[in-house]
Amino acid sequence: MENPIAFLHPGPDEKKSSFRHWIVAFIVCNFNVDLGPEIELVYPPNTPFSQSDLSAICFNSFPERHDADVTEDLGFQFTIRNNSPNVRLESPNAPYGSATLLHGNCIFRQEFDTTIKRSFNQRTMCIISNQPFPALFMHVLQRMTSETDFSNPNVLEQAFLHIASWPTPSVGSHSLPFMGSVLPFEIAPHAAFPLQGLRSAQLLSSSSAFMESQRLIHAYEPVGDWEKLLPHFPSISELFVLFERLILCESIIVFSRSPQLCSEMVSALVDLVKPIPYAAICRPYMTMQSEFSGTGASRGLPRQFLIGITNPFMLQRILGLAEELNITRPHVISLGPSDKSVRIKSQNSQKRKDHHTMDFPSGMDAQNTSKRYIKTDREFAGTVESLLRGTLSSSHSSANEDVGSFVRRYFGQLTAQFLAPFNRYFASTAQAASTTDTAFPSTTRPDAPQYASFSLTAFLASLGKHGTGVTFRGQAPLQRHRARDAMYTAFCSSPNFYAWLEMKLGLEKEATAGLLGSGE
Incomplete structure (x- = not known):
């Protein structure tokens, strides 16, 4: 027929x-x-x-x-x-x-x-x-x-x-x-505009289907909701590990049994660090037949990527190829079955076998080892845990906020605090005033020429003088300052820095020229 x-x-x-x-x-x-x-x-x-x-x-x-x-x-x-x-x-x-x-x-x-x-x-x-x-x-x-x-x-x-x-x-x-x-x-004028699609208090307090149907859809809002994603996490503190990896444009593999969980997680992660554009290759869901996974050792893996996969043998192939090519091991976040009793801090025992690691191929290490810079905010983690369990006091400032909105607002503010020293530096230098009139290469590669207005040495001096709102790890001030300088230095050599600066200067040019449209 x-x-x-x-x-x-x-x-x-x-x-x-x-x-x-x-x-x-x-x-x-x-x-x-x-x-x-x-x-x-x-x-x-x-x-x-x-x-x-x-x-x-x-x-x-x-x-x-x-x-x-x-x-x-x-x-x-x-x-x-x-x-x-x-x-x-x-x-x-x-x-x-x-x-x-x-x-x-x-x-x-x-x-x-x-x-x-x-x-x-x-x-x-x-x-x-x-x-x-x-x-x-x-x-x-x-x-x-x-x-x-x-x-x-x-x-x-x-x-x-x-x-x-x-x-x-x-x-x-x-x-x-x-x-x-x-x-x-x-x-929005750019995909990296922060907090797109954040639900208002009026919508959160209303159970009306009509109100939900009238909700404004944002082009680049995440399709993943942290309230649904976090119960699959090994711990709430994993958010800070992922945030740090995303800021530095390092590779992350989301591993789950469900393509929906993979793609929602990838979407939520990209949103976590906005307005910093995640400048690596991004694939919400991939199969063994995908072009990415078929890359041979002679061609190599992309240097930075964020992907969602469900096949343990594909995970084994990518991690093995990264080791063979001497590329930094991608961070693997394994999303297990939903667990409302998600812990604040993960257990570090290499021998631990729980529902978050059981799908790993035999002999594969599910643990990630990497140097951490940012300190986990225990108050934030405790609030998220209480919101997930529904035990947050009605007098708490976030009592009327859902988990997804609370997490997005928190990391939106944390990203703004991380970027504040750059904005202060550009505003305080004479060259910064002419940056928007200076031609710059349309590239996000870390080996691209430095912008005329930016000097890493001068920026670190400004950072040391004025500080940052981000809390770094370390028991003593000297340790915290070293962690701070190391992370900012790594960020300045990453594709994310060039992508963010290009976006910032491009939007400033368009705004000055009156080119940002208003739609219908």
Whole structure:
């Protein structure tokens, strides 16, 4: 029987072009027991994907682990390289999206079916886009799949026509009509703007479904919620280890049984250090067939990356390759089953075997050894523990705040405190006044030439004189000062520093020129 989708025509070319400003295509994948993952349909038809990209989308759109207990839909994201030469950027305004990457947003559904070999029908609906708008696209997918089959031609055509009617993506606020409602949507001038999508006290205190449906969707807000993620942590203090690694643009592997948990965690981690852009390669979810994992020893691993994986043998391959190439071992955060009694401090015993490390391959060390700089805030950790348990006193200043908002606000403030010495240094130097008028290389590599206004020696002298609001480890002042200087020195040689400075100066230029749009 011929596929009914083949008879659908998405309309005039101008509608296809308008649709492409936001989305490349909808793709439905089916898991064939005999052949593996396969494409069931692509809409609009004749979207010019290469065979290699279609294959990559297929493999990344399914969980690698079969779990018969999964009865609810899973939502997750993946990112692949754009190897389709005819899939180009078409948006006339910033943000244009990425010409080199394709972002996948998925809803995976598993339904019991005794008529097939594995007794389960597994399908995934994907939105493929050049734009990294996961919060918006997951809203779209949930509305499309909540009450209908994935390949319903009427739903696909209706969704296409609505999205084709949207205005071109641009910085500012938008009202996007979609399937009987309007999605309030906002695009920040930069993806690294902090605290995007932070829920207001009014929304937190309201249980109204209408209030939630009217919530403003931010383009770059995280799809992960710390209230759901932290119970999977080995300890709350692990947040400070991860924060430090992210600030310094070091590699992190998120290891879990669920692609949803992986991608939500990666999203939440990138958000943790904003407004510092995490300048490494970022892959929310990867499988053994992913291009990244197939990298041979002759080509090497990326020097810095943040990835989510569920396959223990892939973890073993990456860690083994890092050791073989003499690259700093990536930090591994293993997310076990949810545990409401998450401890504040992890146990350091190398022999400890608990639910957070049981999935590691035999003989692999699950522990991470690295030098720490920032001191764990015990008061913060205790407050998070009480919020998770629901035992926080009503008189506490954070009693009316949810865990996710509290964690994001805390680390947003900590990042601002970390950056404050740089802002003070630039403001106090004569050269800083002319920095925004000085051409600088559009690169985030640590070996790029120094900006004319910045001297590490002068900055450290300013840091020593004025200090910082961040509390560093060490029993004596001299130890704390050494830890402080070591971390700031490491940050200044990392890609994150160049990415942050480029963002800062670029936005200042645009603001001065009045180029930051206000949207609709």
